[in-house]
Amino acid sequence: MVSTIKEIARLANVSIATVSRALSGSPKVKEETRQLILKIAKELNYNPNLLARNFVKGKSNLIALILPDITDEFFSEIIRGVDDTAFLSGYYTMVISSHKNRSLVESIHTIMGAGLVGGAILLIPFLSKEIKEALNHERIPFVIISSDNSQNSYSMVSIDNYGAAYSMTEYLIKKGYTKIAHISGPADNNDAISRKQGYIDACKDNQIKLKKNWLVDGNFTMESGNSACKVLLDLKEKPEVIFAANDMMALGCYEVIQERGLKIPKDIGVTGFDDILLSKYLNPPLTTVKVHINELGITAAELLLNKMGSQSYAANRKVKVSAELIVRKSC
Amino acid sequence: MVSTIKEIARLANVSIATVSRALSGSPKVKEETRQLILKIAKELNYNPNLLARNFVKGKSNLIALILPDITDEFFSEIIRGVDDTAFLSGYYTMVISSHKNRSLVESIHTIMGAGLVGGAILLIPFLSKEIKEALNHERIPFVIISSDNSQNSYSMVSIDNYGAAYSMTEYLIKKGYTKIAHISGPADNNDAISRKQGYIDACKDNQIKLKKNWLVDGNFTMESGNSACKVLLDLKEKPEVIFAANDMMALGCYEVIQERGLKIPKDIGVTGFDDILLSKYLNPPLTTVKVHINELGITAAELLLNKMGSQSYAANRKVKVSAELIVRKSC
DNA sequence: ATGAAAGCGCTAACAA
């Protein structure tokens, strides 16, 4: 029951080629004919079959957004950023979450090779060799959202983890702190790695003592923040402030600190990274780093659309999305 | 550079039909032939062109998930639920957010009529006449996630707002409260409407006085919780507990109550609805209702796939996703 | 300015 150009052609007494031209806005159609065709199309409630159009054109106006096997408060913002931007250029966004039934590498293969999508955006916390291998086989343009700075062969948009962590640390130093601890994230997560490095470099550049004991490993969970905080509080020489590599771990610190009857920031300061929804409602509100997440999605989409549009291979570009220090009451 | 069945056919010295059959697992292909074809396909790194396949089959293995013009903490969970379920049946999920550049009604038209997707899931807070009108024109199967119970002509999955609000109210009554206030959500939001009704009916059924003053309008924002709470606290006859229709408004109550030096729950109780991430970290942790959001997505996808699979028109089904009372310290 | 016709990659009906 869905109408096609064939029907329109019949009713308008023209060939399907003319209909196609009229509909696609080709200049070589008599204005009169075009009007007639447009009118009939409207009457029939005609919608072009995008499947057919993509197929015949040999390219697709779908882009894939491939997400890793984790859930994250910020995913919807990224998705929305991508979708909004893509839409403005006439593209649609397909979301592919990886999980136990579908690994990232598998997704790369089946999705990117199937002709279904014309390009892909991949959110990759850690660019493993396996993933790079898989990506090297692909022929459609793609953009990676990741914080792995060691890569030069891809278009990539990343959070300025290093810069923001550096700023945060400098902020603490300027406030007069000299005993600054850091709870880091997973060792195989590039965001975490960059944040740690920002902390280390800022300390070094400002002649602040980096005690090994004050740098403790976490894994981005609240529980790891808990135990890391305990370790720090049990130290002979306690730090004056804890800079957690994300807000959830900072939250874990809050718990431990408050359990022990200590006051934030009087007895010990705490800062985080991410500015998750609840951070501003904590008691005291958490000083942290806000990432402009929607920019991540928007920028990635822009880069991709750019690549998809250009005939020649667009150069691989690196874009860093800035992050902003949010000073609240926890330090 | 992408290989096709034609190439495989040439290399295997068979017709493309045989290749197609072998690849799609048809039983009427000699095992030997199949092995050969599979081997060549693998060598060529062959991936079927999904666009072509969908096109020739006249149906699509894409489903659209159409989201409203708001952001919500829970969207990623819904998206994931849909995507996971769809994937298991070989379907892909396209996400379409509505916004100023693309109204819901527009999305319905362009997306559902373009042959691109084989079915759609629509997240609709309020089923307006305009939307229903648009939906009635569509020919592809769809499922609605909404809480509008007045509709019988659609397949719909909804949160059991009414039941959960009823339970919450009964819980408060059982705790001995008799002066129970409710801050409701937007008047044009079916979730809000059902929650209010659950509160009202539970009070009535338990011979609890329903004071008009204790039922105040909010709009799901924290600010509206703020002002509603002020109104309630300024009443001559104050309520003993406030049941806010969502957690953000409950949070608004917290602020006002704490500003005035009152203690929760000693001086006044507060409960919410949603169990947003931060609720358990509030001080005191908020008693609320947890909705099994992922079930929303999963169930909607199941209903849709069911509809898409059946030749005959599957009956429209209504499914309610249960919600769970989460008792914490705020009441 | 318009029409005829080929063809995109694949499936399925029909033939052999």
Next chain:
DNA sequence: TTGTTAGCGCTTTCAT
């Protein structure tokens, strides 16, 4: 068990 062929809806080249 395999091959031949038509055709899905559309765009595009080549005629006219």
